[in-house]
Amino acid sequence: MTNQAFQVQDKEDRKMLNKVFWRTMTLSSTYNYERMQGLGYVYTMIPVISRYYDKEEDRIAAYKRHYELFNTTPTMGGFITGLSTSMEKEASQDKNFDTNSINAVKLSLMGPFAGIGDSIFQGSLRIISLGIGIALAAQGSILGVILHLLVYNVIAHLLRYYGVFAGYNMGTSFIQSASENGILGQITKAAGIVGLMTIGAMTCSMISFQIPAVLNIQGSELVIQEMLDQIFPNLLPLLLTFVCYKLINKNVKAIWIMLGLMVFGVIGALLGIF
Template structure:
């Protein structure tokens, strides 16, 4: 089934889809607040429009159609540009084809695909790849950066490349039903599970927050950290992370929290509790 979904027999179509793949990657290069990725989208569709429309007026109409607001994760964008390609192909053959549906479908899918992209790539894959990379690099090995890049890009690239072909073959009915019947939601949620577990794990292994200070109570020494560890290991890193979460919810900018931490670190050293 997967083979069928990715197979394109026509050599010319295949060549064109490869161009669409290369161009889809550039979607965000010229992002702006007014039309977002519109320039990238029309740039991506140029080979498609040139191939399917012979009449110059029809071409210009198609360019205008794709120079409209669009925004999604470029890694997942291939599904949508591939789909637009197949819809433009239909539209060029069928006079009756409702061309406004091409943009309607684009707009309805950009949100769900950006959602998958964020949870799959930003939330889980990126974090896992960086986590492994950081651990190796901290020991002074360049393999850290290399493995991070490989791990992330092998997976991401499969979607960047085959997404275009899948979008082209599956057609609007499939992708729309996938978005409506919850398949995309399932993937997003599944990625969320992996992501949250990894973030939980890394909060414990990467945030280092301990209090080495020794309290002297009636002559007996009390090591604060030992006590905390007995309650729950890594209690302080977890509480710190939740405190940051709370601040972020109050719209405090992350960089201010970081600068605040620098101040806290210095103050702690001055007082002598860290």
């Protein structure tokens, strides 16, 4: 992807796209189950509609056009709003332009981009940044919080910002070529692999679950934890992770899982089991 994909020569267009970028921060601010991010999308597109349409009826039609169901990973919304901006500009200049295609493109992109965005940001980057932050915070360092916020937000906001400009400049050609070349699928798969590797590493290094109990068998002491480590190192943290995962899949609220773990830990400690 060349630098030209992010450059906009017209000064007024740059100002407009900067407004679009800042407004993408509100995509999920009015989230609801009827239109999801629809109202946030309309708000994001107001500078575009105001710039390209002079007639009130055209603006109202554009507002209604974007006040439809929309839902994607907010960070990935930058590219889609930039693409919508490009299409709205074309619609304002060409009376024969099919405005229905604007929503059609939005709907076709929100699913794939949500998959990619969730894999990269929710499934990978957030876990990696948390892993870095928790490791430092566990040592009592305030840098843990700072680095977590920086690692995640700097990358997320850069992608959101440049996504707006890339979508505006590249139009529909990027999606068509990416789909034909299989790039979208490769990105999703790679992000999923990295996320699973990170979760595995965090399960091993950051979940502490041991059984200090010692069994006395005919005068010989058997340390249960040492026996488990010889069979399968870090088996208990892995099993605990699987139990929590199963509970989440059964729609058990996270707060109840955390409270259950606290009670489980306190009772186990009082009984001397772990």
